[in-house]
Amino acid sequence: MGSMASQRETLIVEALMMMVMVALGGYVSQAQAAYSLRGLGRAHATYYGGPDGQGTMGGACGYGNLYNTGYGLSTAALSAPLYNGGRACGACYRLTCDTSGSKYCYGGGKSITITVTNFCPSGSTGGWCNPPKQHFDLSYPMFTTLAQAAGGVIPVNYRRVACNKKGGMRFTISGNPYFYQVLVFNVGGAGDVQRLFMKGPRTGWIAMKRNWGQVWQYRGGPKGLVGQPLSFRAHTSDGRYVISPNATPANWRFGQTFEGKNFPRNLF
Known part of the structure; x- marks a missing residue:
């Protein structure tokens, strides 16, 4: 009886909270709790899919058609250390190309903000996604906002940011x-x-x-x-x-x- 009464009281309290x-x-x-990954990190980036985003739809986060779910082409597939078994899905990062590490980077402090929508598995992108590497496999439009496509692989600085x-x-x-x-x-x-x-x-x-x-x-x-x-x-x-x-x-x-x-x- 005591446990049933306690359960009823809990439901009543929750119902009152829900009404409020x-x-x-x-x-x-x-x-x-303070989030521990807001600091600046260093990684590399490649791209996959075409200029129109073909090849980037769907993905390991389950979002399906990225236009329908509001993410569009401002997206990336992450290597295992960053993807973290899917826990990173939906997180947002701001990336800049490290001009000191590649001649293909555009100058002027260009940056992109992407949402994690996919996983970049080990063995893909020429091994750049192999653990323990931290890597962003970007959509083609995102990569070419930071650098010339001919660069193929570029060094990037990244930071976690708010998803607006x-x-x-x-x-x-x-x-x-x-x-x-x-x-x-x-x-x-x-x-x-x-x-x-x-x-x-x-x-x-x-x-x-x-x-x-x-x-x-x-x-x-x-x-x-x-x-x-x-x-x-x-x-x-x-x-x-x-x-x-x-x-x-x-x-x-x-x-x-x-x-x-x-x-x-x-x-x-």
Whole structure:
């Protein structure tokens, strides 16, 4: 009896908190920990795909058509040390070409800001993505913003930066009542979702498991989330999280995409 009463009290508290968040339009936490990778790093960059981006769509982060998910061609595939098993998916970096290391770099302090959308596996790009090398395999338009294509491989300086995205975080729900998958994209702030939770009005927060990239899964069943509005809580690597209350209507369907709250611009 005691445990049932405690569970009811927890659900009541969560329901009250959710009512407050709905009234406020969502919630963004303050940073809980300093992020450790904001310093300047050195790496090399190559390019893949053509001038129109052909060959860069899809990728190991699960974003599919990068135009449809808002990333376009401002993207990169990272070597294993930076990709970190998919945990870097959605992170943003600012790159400059090191003019002291290549005659192909354009001068004038040109820089690009990219989002991580793919993985550059060992053995590709002539071995430049082999661990422990830190490497960015850029789309052709991004590479040629920094240097002449003839350079092939260029030294770059990089830094983690805030991801400034338009609109809210997006959630694409797929699967079935017994196996939910949620692709989360268009994430601002640190950009790289490290933990994702969802809940209905009759449940507590349910922790989802990373399936691959930014595709998260939950084996459903008796909790019966179909037929009720869903809320999401996304945590990023800088210790912040954002809650999107009732991001879906009660009559949501698998295969649909919904827009939630996002981190404020320049927050990282």
